[in-house]
Amino acid sequence: MNERQQGEARFRRRAVKVDEALRLVLEAAVPERTEIVPLWEAGGRRLAEAVSATTDWPPFARAGLDGFAVRSADTAQASPGAPATLRVVDTVAAGALASADVAPGTAVRIMTGGAVPSGADAVVMLEQTADARVFGQPAVQVKSAAEPGQNIAPRGEEFGRGRVFGQPGELLRPGHVALLGTFGYAHVPVYARPRVAVLATGAELLPVEAPLAPGRIRDSNSAMVASLVAQCGGTPILCGRVPDEPVAVAQAIANALAQCDIVITTGGVSVGDYDVMATLLQSIGNERSTEEQHEAAPSVDAEPSKDEKRFVTDDEHACAVKVEMQDELDDKVLARPMALPQEDAAVMSAVHSKVPSQYASTVTASPHSEEPLHPQDDRLPSNSRLLFNKAAMRPGAPTSAAVVSGKLLIALSGNPGACFVGFELFARAAILRLSGASREEARPKQATAKLVGSFDKGSPHERFVRARLYTENGTLYADPLAFGKSSMMASLPAADGLIRIKAGSVGAAEGSIVNVILLGALGYSTEST
Ligand SMILES: Nc1nc2c(c(=O)[nH]1)N[C@H]1C(S)=C(S)[C@@H](COP(=O)(O)OP(=O)(O)OC[C@H]3O[C@@H](n4cnc5c(N)ncnc54)[C@H](O)[C@@H]3O)O[C@H]1N2
Numbered sequence: 001m002n003e004r005q006q007g008e009a010r011f012r013r014r015a016v017k018v019d020e021a022l023r024l025v026l027e028a029a030v031p032e033r034t035e036i037v038p039l040w041e042a043g044g045r046r047l048a049e050a051v052s053a054t055t056d057w058p059p060f061a062r063a064g065l066d067g068f069a070v071r072s073a074d075t076a077q078a079s080p081g082a083p084a085t086l087r088v089v090d091t092v093a094a095g096a097l098a099s100a101d102v103a104p105g106t107a108v109r110i111m112t113g114g115a116v117p118s119g120a121d122a123v124v125m126l127e128q129t130a131d132a133r134v135f136g137q138p139a140v141q142v143k144s145a146a147e148p149g150q151n152i153a154p155r156g157e158e159f160g161r162g163r164v165f166g167q168p169g170e171l172l173r174p175g176h177v178a179l180l181g182t183f184g185y186a187h188v189p190v191y192a193r194p195r196v197a198v199l200a201t202g203a204e205l206l207p208v209e210a211p212l213a214p215g216r217i218r219d220s221n222s223a224m225v226a227s228l229v230a231q232c233g234g235t236p237i238l239c240g241r242v243p244d245e246p247v248a249v250a251q252a253i254a255n256a257l258a259q260c261d262i263v264i265t266t267g268g269v270s271v272g273d274y275d276v277m278a279t280l281l282q283s284i285g286n287e288r289s290t291e292e293q294h295e296a297a298p299s300v301d302a303e304p305s306k307d308e309k310r311f312v313t314d315d316e317h318a319c320a321v322k323v324e325m326q327d328e329l330d331d332k333v334l335a336r337p338m339a340l341p342q343e344d345a346a347v348m349s350a351v352h353s354k355v356p357s358q359y360a361s362t363v364t365a366s367p368h369s370e371e372p373l374h375p376q377d378d379r380l381p382s383n384s385r386l387l388f389n390k391a392a393m394r395p396g397a398p399t400s401a402a403v404v405s406g407k408l409l410i411a412l413s414g415n416p417g418a419c420f421v422g423f424e425l426f427a428r429a430a431i432l433r434l435s436g437a438s439r440e441e442a443r444p445k446q447a448t449a450k451l452v453g454s455f456d457k458g459s460p461h462e463r464f465v466r467a468r469l470y471t472e473n474g475t476l477y478a479d480p481l482a483f484g485k486s487s488m489m490a491s492l493p494a495a496d497g498l499i500r501i502k503a504g505s506v507g508a509a510e511g512s513i514v515n516v517i518l519l520g521a522l523g524y525s526t527e528s529t
């Protein structure tokens with residue numbers, strides 16, 4: 001394929017339906033790496049092996065409350081007016097064993113959790129007894145008949161030895177941790193946290209700590225994606241910023257692949273002259289066999305639909321007006337610290353000195369990220385396989401994914417809103433899957449909600465609208481947030497969910513029931529406002 005044909009191919013991408021794209025991503029994400037962690041770090045991780053009860057539980061018959069271990073037969077005729085009087089032969093604290101059995105006519109004073117002495121078949125609570133003495137010896141008066149077995153947890157009541165209480169892939173909740181502790185698992189086999197390389201492409205990008213410069217912006221996607229990665233249990237590895245040059249990006253991806261389980265890139269996936277990820281992915285896409293292309297065919301929209309041609313929405317307009325930076329492209333990962341008049345340098349330096357990197361403890365900076373790039377191949381490795389380079393969604397249509405050297409590469413849009421949505425739909429699922437979740441569990445969590453107001457914008461592709469969620473009188477409501485365009489960030493902090501608006505000429509009517517993807521670890525707010 002010559003350069004002109006390649007250029008044209010860029011505009012003829014086949015939009016894969018979101019559910020199909022998710023299926024392809026989940027198929028490519030196979031959990032493999034496992035590790036052993038100390039018990040106190042196991043909560044929230046997923047088991048790599050089945051775990052089972054190493055003993056019966058409880059391991060001995062246990063008193064359920066403070067009282068007296070008795071033979072129930074001795075109390076059969078007892079009543080408040082005619083209590084049964086029993087000689088107290090010992091006292092058992094939790095952790096101790098009685099020195100004597102409970103013989104007929106005797107009792108043992110026992111504390112909650114104490115091992116019930118042999119001979120006793122019931123425990124009478126302290127409140128239903130009175131201390132007494134018989135021939136100067138300690139005794140107890142029992143004022144009501146005890147049922148056999150009362151207030152005793154028999155050995156093995158909850159678990160028989162060998163009973164499995166956690167399967168591979170199961171999420172360890174605090175309750176599991178309690179059982180693991182009970183059964184002596186000081187160390188627990190779990191799936192390793194996926195190492196997720198985060199690489200930003202774009203010559204316009206400045207490091208966060210740099211003052212703004214004309215035409216430049218700070219790289220906010222790297223930190224946002226790192227935060228999202230950490231939120232779903234992965235370990236982000238920040239790989240820095242790379243200019244839009246195929247050699248530089250291919251090299252940075254190769255470096256990232258060497259130290260991670262997944263690579264997430266942001267930017268450069270659209271059709272512009274400098275959309276380097278699109279170029280790299282296009283080249284592996286071209287190498288896909290006819291057979292593979294054929295297999296993918298039934299689930300994709302090959303050509304723009306009638307709807308797609310008809311609708312030009314605000315978002316699309318925003319997307320179409322792609323800013324061409326006037327800057328010359330830097331050779332490497334570069335920051336040009338040029339102060340802008342509106343940005344007070346003193347304020348910035350105060351901010352930077354007070355706020356160390358928030359992710360310092362969770363993010364391993366790539367040792368390669370600032371190394372000089374050695375010009376080499378301007379293509380991804382030959383063993384790469386394109387999964388898709390367009391998804392039928394708004395925002396984030398150019399979101400792409402591939403398998404490169406056996407690892408998943410997810411190329412998110414540079415537009416922060418689209419980057420966020422692409423992460424929530426695909427990257428989160430991939431990270432959860434690599435953490436040991438089943439494919440089903442790894443999918444975005446969905447609920448149905450009542451739409452607050454109407455959403456009038458039609459779209460040729462399914463739309464994912466950032467929304468605040470709340471419940472009122474038992475109904476979940478989804479309230480679309482303002483500033484929800486692909487390029488916008490203002491709605492991101494408040495977004496509890498993404499409303500799924502079906503593709504079509506009309507949006508969704510006020511009060512209609514819509515599907516909503518629940519975001520983040522906390523889910524959604526349950527308070528109405
Ligand atoms: N002619 C067309 N232009 C565009 C199309 C199209 O179909 N035809 N698609 C539009 C759509 S839809 C989207 S979404 C964007 C996707 O753009 P890219 O993913 O290629 O991203 P960039 O062009 O690199 O950047 C877009 C935007 O985001 C800013 N950005 C990039 N990286 C970061 C970062 N790390 N932190 C913060 N902000 C970032 C960048 O400066 C741009 O403003 O393309 C449309 N264009």
Ligand code: MOO
Pocket residue numbers: 315316319393394395396397398413415418486487
């Ligand atoms: O609408 Mo794009 O698909 O702006 O992300």
